Amino acid sequence: MSTPWPRASAPGRTPTGLTQGGRTGAGIGASTLRPDGTLKATGEFAYSSDMWHEDMLWGCTLRSTLAHAEIVSIDTSEALAQPGVRAVLTYDDLPTEVKHYGLEIRDTPVLAHGKVRHHGEPVALVAADHPESARRAAAKIKVEYAELPVVTDEASATAEGAPLVHEDRHDRHAHHVPHPNILHRQPVIRGDADAAAARADVIISGEYVFGMQDQAFLGPESGLAVPAEDGGVDLYIATQWLHSDLRQIAPVLGLPEEKVRMTLSGVGGAFGGREDLSMQIHACLLAQRTGRPVKIVYNRFESFFGHVHRHPAKLWYEHGATRDGKLTHLRCRIVLDGGAYASASPAVVGNAASLAAGPYVVDDVDIEALALYTNNPPCGAMRGFGAVQACFAYEAQMDRLAAALDLDPVEFRQRNAMEQGTIMPTGQPVDAPAPVAELLRRVKALPLPPERQWLAAGAGADVRALPGGLSNTTHGEGVVRGVGYAVGIKNVGFSEGFDDYSTARVRMEVVGGEAVATVHTAMAEVGQGGVTVHAQIARTELGVRQVTIQPADTRVGSAGSTSASRQTYMTGGAVKNTCEAVRERVLDIGRRKFGTYHPAWATAELLLEDGKVVTDGGEVLGELADVLEGESVDLELEFRHRPTEAFDLRTGQGNGHVQYSFAAHRAVVEVDTELGLVKVVELAVAQDVGKALNPLSVIGQIQGGSTQGLGMAVMEEILVDPVTAKVRNPSFTDYLIPTILDTPTMPVDVLELADDAAPYGLRGVGEAPTLSSTPAVLAAIRDATGLELTRTPVRPEHLTGT
Amino acid sequence: MRVTCTVNGREQRADDVWEGESLLYVLRERMGLPGAKNACEQGECGSCTVRLDGVPVCACLVAAGQAEGRDVVTVEGLADFARQRDGSGEPGELAPVQRAFIDAGAIQCGFCTPGLLVAADELLERNDSPSDADIREALSGNLCRCTGYEKILDAVRLAAARGTARTTGQGA
Numbered sequence: 001m002s003t004p005w006p007r008a009s010a011p012g013r014t015p016t017g018l019t020q021g022g023r024t025g026a027g028i029g030a031s032t033l034r035p036d037g038t039l040k041a042t043g044e045f046a047y048s049s050d051m052w053h054e055d056m057l058w059g060c061t062l063r064s065t066l067a068h069a070e071i072v073s074i075d076t077s078e079a080l081a082q083p084g085v086r087a088v089l090t091y092d093d094l095p096t097e098v099k100h101y102g103l104e105i106r107d108t109p110v111l112a113h114g115k116v117r118h119h120g121e122p123v124a125l126v127a128a129d130h131p132e133s134a135r136r137a138a139a140k141i142k143v144e145y146a147e148l149p150v151v152t153d154e155a156s157a158t159a160e161g162a163p164l165v166h167e168d169r170h171d172r173h174a175h176h177v178p179h180p181n182i183l184h185r186q187p188v189i190r191g192d193a194d195a196a197a198a199r200a201d202v203i204i205s206g207e208y209v210f211g212m213q214d215q216a217f218l219g220p221e222s223g224l225a226v227p228a229e230d231g232g233v234d235l236y237i238a239t240q241w242l243h244s245d246l247r248q249i250a251p252v253l254g255l256p257e258e259k260v261r262m263t264l265s266g267v268g269g270a271f272g273g274r275e276d277l278s279m280q281i282h283a284c285l286l287a288q289r290t291g292r293p294v295k296i297v298y299n300r301f302e303s304f305f306g307h308v309h310r311h312p313a314k315l316w317y318e319h320g321a322t323r324d325g326k327l328t329h330l331r332c333r334i335v336l337d338g339g340a341y342a343s344a345s346p347a348v349v350g351n352a353a354s355l356a357a358g359p360y361v362v363d364d365v366d367i368e369a370l371a372l373y374t375n376n377p378p379c380g381a382m383r384g385f386g387a388v389q390a391c392f393a394y395e396a397q398m399d400r401l402a403a404a405l406d407l408d409p410v411e412f413r414q415r416n417a418m419e420q421g422t423i424m425p426t427g428q429p430v431d432a433p434a435p436v437a438e439l440l441r442r443v444k445a446l447p448l449p450p451e452r453q454w455l456a457a458g459a460g461a462d463v464r465a466l467p468g469g470l471s472n473t474t475h476g477e478g479v480v481r482g483v484g485y486a487v488g489i490k491n492v493g494f495s496e497g498f499d500d501y502s503t504a505r506v507r508m509e510v511v512g513g514e515a516v517a518t519v520h521t522a523m524a525e526v527g528q529g530g531v532t533v534h535a536q537i538a539r540t541e542l543g544v545r546q547v548t549i550q551p552a553d554t555r556v557g558s559a560g561s562t563s564a565s566r567q568t569y570m571t572g573g574a575v576k577n578t579c580e581a582v583r584e585r586v587l588d589i590g591r592r593k594f595g596t597y598h599p600a601w602a603t604a605e606l607l608l609e610d611g612k613v614v615t616d617g618g619e620v621l622g623e624l625a626d627v628l629e630g631e632s633v634d635l636e637l638e639f640r641h642r643p644t645e646a647f648d649l650r651t652g653q654g655n656g657h658v659q660y661s662f663a664a665h666r667a668v669v670e671v672d673t674e675l676g677l678v679k680v681v682e683l684a685v686a687q688d689v690g691k692a693l694n695p696l697s698v699i700g701q702i703q704g705g706s707t708q709g710l711g712m713a714v715m716e717e718i719l720v721d722p723v724t725a726k727v728r729n730p731s732f733t734d735y736l737i738p739t740i741l742d743t744p745t746m747p748v749d750v751l752e753l754a755d756d757a758a759p760y761g762l763r764g765v766g767e768a769p770t771l772s773s774t775p776a777v778l779a780a781i782r783d784a785t786g787l788e789l790t791r792t793p794v795r796p797e798h799l800t801g802t
Numbered sequence: 803m804r805v806t807c808t809v810n811g812r813e814q815r816a817d818d819v820w821e822g823e824s825l826l827y828v829l830r831e832r833m834g835l836p837g838a839k840n841a842c843e844q845g846e847c848g849s850c851t852v853r854l855d856g857v858p859v860c861a862c863l864v865a866a867g868q869a870e871g872r873d874v875v876t877v878e879g880l881a882d883f884a885r886q887r888d889g890s891g892e893p894g895e896l897a898p899v900q901r902a903f904i905d906a907g908a909i910q911c912g913f914c915t916p917g918l919l920v921a922a923d924e925l926l927e928r929n930d931s932p933s934d935a936d937i938r939e940a941l942s943g944n945l946c947r948c949t950g951y952e953k954i955l956d957a958v959r960l961a962a963a964r965g966t967a968r969t970t971g972q973g974a
Binding site for chain 1: 820822823830831834835836837838839840841842843844846847849876877878880881896900901903904905907909910911912913914915916919933935937938939941942943944945946947948949950951952953954955
């Protein structure tokens, strides 16, 4: 590896625009196909790890082997001396005074300085001419550590004399938290929980434990940074939010934002794990230093250290209810482990606190949610974002309350279900449809899957339909069935007063005698199908057939994040909003050109349909191609959802959320009680989506989200050693996600009750199905086994007691 | 070392290959064929599934040297491969399984898609009307994180049904 590597002629690969024709009827509400489908099916779609540039170098990150340690010294001389190595960087090489970044709080060093705070923290960077050269050079960097004691949970983090994860906090939460190792704390207090508890006929309390889940997107963190002649850098990257990355990257590089030109490359899934930066700054720094393009691609092992995870949580819940099955009160305490750096923890705390009561009417609540700073891996955004952990606990409580009252668990939930007009624990009224009882009714009304399906094919047991599957562990002996229900509530969009907006640029012109539209946004397409609905919206609003979706980049204004179930609402809303303005301009042109020919130009309400200008009565006034001949309309506009408020720091009161999203699940499981193996036989779901802009994509989101919740119920957990705070299973061999054999049939019932405040009445759909899936599976396993099961994921030993 | 093999029907050569490089690395970084994907690089996820002398393998687990003189089919060559095998379809047309994945909504982020397509095509090659259990078994080595697999099952069923319809139409 000592010689430079000549390469076969490989093409440079960059993201391209996606042009899709189609009937004008392929507007909103149709299940149009993905415009990037063919590229993805042929292997041509350019993911961030596929980026290639002549003369490019490969970057590699050296990460800490300890969770908490002082860095005594770093010796890079041997690494630098290795042939093929072009640069080695440490904290001391950072070019400006800005050496930290972070989503909400800039507490994360670009490279470790003085100490490391978690296992796998980046310490040094190498650029070399082959990835193996870079890895070997990184291994030659000598870092001398002096180990420090770790804090790993609430007790150790808040113990007297506990080491502080961050000694000198000046962030906006520092002044109101009870301990410097508590990152943020949000109470929600409403009514009088103590007085209400006195009215309760039954009181149920319990402690619940939620493990650390990984997003496990398939496309590892990767990208290509290309130094530009103007001293700037072009970055091809997989992310959820280009402009948030940009805001964090540019100051560290010492560049104005306009000199960091970012283009979204193909994104292999995200699920929250790409909200934070990973290799973005590192690749740019190496490119600046070497003057050569630098590509960094994490492998799966590194990916487990390269992004934040879902917060593990300990939750204590107490509910009371009267004999007639009405909730009296809720007291709860949710402790989230934020790990070593803040990431999105403050917002996760806000969600957990404000949604802690679930989709139920509870007037008297005393809620507390907090996130810790510890030396565990940093945790932040993952699909469901704080609402997931709470849902696991409150749904377990609902089943226990129903049992104590001798009520059917669905009936009990329905008696307490919120509806439009319900006041949330935050004091915010639910002012759009909230069909919680109806969603439960729908999943319960579905026929149950037949018993003993492993005998369906005749002749003997088909082990593929049994717990343990092809491991051939049972032919039905010791297998029992259980059924469980759960329902959840998730907020849509960025909350708590955040100025959440998106931007869309839309151009309309005549090409080849036909009016066509071009849509340009910075929305990160991560697989959800935003590009599909943008084309649909443009067709609906502009009456065109052909729409081109330009690659997302930073030449257009921010689209906000592809998270919080918000992109169809927000960037879909932005595309709609800009299209409406474009349409008005087009009609102005039409009036100018043709207004004298027909009075309807001035008097009627005009629409664009099927390439024509028509009146609302259906009369054709002219061809769009004629109106636009020799002209074009090109507008870039911002779109905002209604404003929200911060939650009061003492009482949690405030109109903090934009919109809510609801899903309910029924899980049917079969459990091999002798071996503790679980087979989820069916996972039925009903969800209100307001308006399904693309039903095929909506169902795909619901099934995908449900499956991630299933994984959390029975297999997915990052194991962190409680003594060393080191990650024990950073691989797909040891961190399991559901395969097609683990995943059941998932009937989906889509309800469409419009939210009048949202574009087309739609509701964000991506996250809600991830909430209730996990507790429904847990409830089904409890039903099958009679066990209490207060932690997720459930492991075989929890079922066998061994 | 030098590695020479047939990839998608064409002889390909890579020079100065380090012995530790995988077939996946050589395909992606030296032969300009990034279709096979690098999701785990330890044989757990199936995203890099290619055919090696007809057998579906994880290209990340095959040392590049092992491919010397052998025949490799990647997702980039799947349409041609299927057309020659099936004796139907026009040049430039997608393979039936590719068309079915698009039509059924089986593609979201698409990172698992190349491996799944190669595996699903191989399943349909040996079993033209697989049961759901057969499909699940054949694709159990291919992880997908987006779809929950329901649409992938739909896609394979659709490809099988279209294949049966086609051969029935031909009087086969």
